Amino acid sequence: MPMIWLEPKYVYVDGVLKENTAVLMSATDGTGKIVSVGRRGHDDLASFPLPQSALLPGFVNAHSHAFQRGLRGWAQHSAPGVEDSFWTWREAMYALAHHLDPDAMEAISTLAFAEMLKAGFTTVGEFHYVHHQPDGTPYADRDELAMRVVHAARRVGMRIVLLRVAYGRAGWRQEPNPRQARFIDKHPDLVIASWERLRALGVDVGVAPHSVRACSADWLRTLSRVPSIVHAHVAEQPAEVEQCLAEHHKRPLEVLADAGLLSDRFTAVHLTHPDAAELELLHQSAANVCACPTTELDLGDGFFPAWQVTAPVCLGTDSHASIDPFAEMRGLEWHSRAVLGRRNVTPHAGMDGLAAALIDRGTRNGMRALGLEGGAIQAGGPADMIAIDLRRIEFAASRLLPALVFNGSAAAVTDVWVGGRHVVKEGHIPGGEALALEAERAIRRLAIHA
Numbered sequence: 001m002p003m004i005w006l007e008p009k010y011v012y013v014d015g016v017l018k019e020n021t022a023v024l025m026s027a028t029d030g031t032g033k034i035v036s037v038g039r040r041g042h043d044d045l046a047s048f049p050l051p052q053s054a055l056l057p058g059f060v061n062a063h064s065h066a067f068q069r070g071l072r073g074w075a076q077h078s079a080p081g082v083e084d085s086f087w088t089w090r091e092a093m094y095a096l097a098h099h100l101d102p103d104a105m106e107a108i109s110t111l112a113f114a115e116m117l118k119a120g121f122t123t124v125g126e127f128h129y130v131h132h133q134p135d136g137t138p139y140a141d142r143d144e145l146a147m148r149v150v151h152a153a154r155r156v157g158m159r160i161v162l163l164r165v166a167y168g169r170a171g172w173r174q175e176p177n178p179r180q181a182r183f184i185d186k187h188p189d190l191v192i193a194s195w196e197r198l199r200a201l202g203v204d205v206g207v208a209p210h211s212v213r214a215c216s217a218d219w220l221r222t223l224s225r226v227p228s229i230v231h232a233h234v235a236e237q238p239a240e241v242e243q244c245l246a247e248h249h250k251r252p253l254e255v256l257a258d259a260g261l262l263s264d265r266f267t268a269v270h271l272t273h274p275d276a277a278e279l280e281l282l283h284q285s286a287a288n289v290c291a292c293p294t295t296e297l298d299l300g301d302g303f304f305p306a307w308q309v310t311a312p313v314c315l316g317t318d319s320h321a322s323i324d325p326f327a328e329m330r331g332l333e334w335h336s337r338a339v340l341g342r343r344n345v346t347p348h349a350g351m352d353g354l355a356a357a358l359i360d361r362g363t364r365n366g367m368r369a370l371g372l373e374g375g376a377i378q379a380g381g382p383a384d385m386i387a388i389d390l391r392r393i394e395f396a397a398s399r400l401l402p403a404l405v406f407n408g409s410a411a412a413v414t415d416v417w418v419g420g421r422h423v424v425k426e427g428h429i430p431g432g433e434a435l436a437l438e439a440e441r442a443i444r445r446l447a448i449h450a
């Protein structure tokens, strides 16, 4: 297996852009680790020069529903006389979910993962909840759609953790919704069995009670037996919190805590409407929070009060209204500023400290939430890295690290390595046009948006 040096202008290490630093990778086939970070010695190993680039750790998209990429541009208008909200958007999303067949699921997911790689994400936590045929009958292979999504990531070389969703009901005292038939399992043991099968197939897999709306307290307790990371949507919309209070006389994080789910293995996705007691629970349990700033803006969810928590916060692109790690990083900070009427809110020290704190949220905190090692350029970690083109005009005459975070974009990412495999080259995914065409054909064939 060939070892190879990357030799950029700068390498991002521990909050600092270092010069005269090279990175040695152990392999280029997707299994590569970082062997050393430092001055290059004399050797005969191959090297990849990047004289105009900054090398950063790959970003982590800790919360994704890949198939929702198929809604891009189709839900950015309202029907006459309709006041749009999260709930009207959800109907459009359900219509898409209803039409998908396995080929379309794979094609659209592949497109989403390709776009993520190109934007600088190297790992995705895929919150996967479409499991069955449209009438709710399981596929002959019960994990057909989950494995299609995993295969989609492998096709383009993205590191994936599949978060196998548990969805038990429409909601407390709510009639079953036929639009949710594909999501629903009859019993939480079936979810655990799926988790076990996927793990046996070599998939990195976690378990994901969809929300306290979709899982009863019994389901949550049963799922707490699974020895893995746990992700759940928590308090994304006020209506969910109200339903939770009506059913349990407790708030969502309190219900999850009662079920034994809150720990450092747990990630609360969104948490846009917590109260003080929930924030205290979060603090005590060392659980993670995944904020999805661009989706939360797009859906009008509200905003996670990042300035009130000490919990490790990571980032996700959720519905893929936008796929750009830079937009998520600065979105977290800018949202806080807009709410508080202050500047530079995320705790930090020094001129580059805020940028470094936001990069942590986009990298190592995401790996932690997904139960993986990595998220930094350091020896022993996975060789997941991205190169940013410093010749771009938006970086000229700037303090570089803050400019990368506050002015960077997916378009500035030129090269991406996942496990040492060079998956984005000079801004292009090999075969990317064919992947885009395949997804377009799938959407047309199913007449999803007719």
Ligand SMILES: [Zn+2]
Pocket: 063, 065, 127, 233, 269, 318, 319
């Ligand atoms: Zn979500």
